[in-house]
Amino acid sequence: MNKIIELEGVNVIRNKNLILDNISLTVNDTDFLGLIGPSGSGKTTLLKVMSGLIIPDTGKVTFPSKKKLKIGYLPQSLPSLPNSPATVMEIIASGFDSKPFANNKEKIVSIAKEMGIDKLLYLKITQLSGGQIQLVFLVRALVDAPDVIILDEPSSSIDTK
Incomplete structure (x- = not known):
């Protein structure tokens, strides 16, 4: 089992609203992850952070894999x-x-x-x-x-x- 995406203390703020608050998460190469929550709870923002499309305001996102990670x-x-x-x-x-x-x-x-x-x-x-x-x-x-x-x-x- 290898880490492929790691988030540490991630915060995302949009229009002075805290969308993601201190999110820490590790995704391994064998994981299947589903996000469930009400509309406006930050699911899409979290997925965009995990895919590298949004850079968090604070915290760290890393892709520990030795090779370049291809994300669909x-x-x-x-x-x-x-x-x-x-x-x-x-x-x-x-x-x-x-x-x-x-x-x-x-x-x-x-x-x-x-x-x-x-x-x-x-x-x-x-x-x-x-x-x-x-x-x-x-x-x-x-x-x-x-x-x-x-x-x-x-x-x-x-x-x-």
Whole structure:
């Protein structure tokens, strides 16, 4: 068991409000962690701190792993893409850590097929429903085989089957 994310005394303040108060947490490579709490309790902020997207006002966040940690992150609120010319394939390909697209096309198609969105790959992202867009960004978070997967409300827009 190896430590991969460590938070020590983390505080986050936004608009003079204390969002995270003295949070200390260790995540090991074998852990599965779920956060439950009421709206506005700081769950999303904590996930963003853990993924390196927010730097805490005080305290320390470390990634003790000897290698560069790859984090797949699915945000709660997806970006607004009203006029985006990007296809689903292009959005998913942007999840790779600077590898040439040609080397990854097969992997994208394979994962998209597993997730049931392979028929959407050549559509523009603007042609999709909210649930389909959520699935596309989930595949994007998973496509580069991350060491850690951080999902914030991953099923909020997805239809259940």
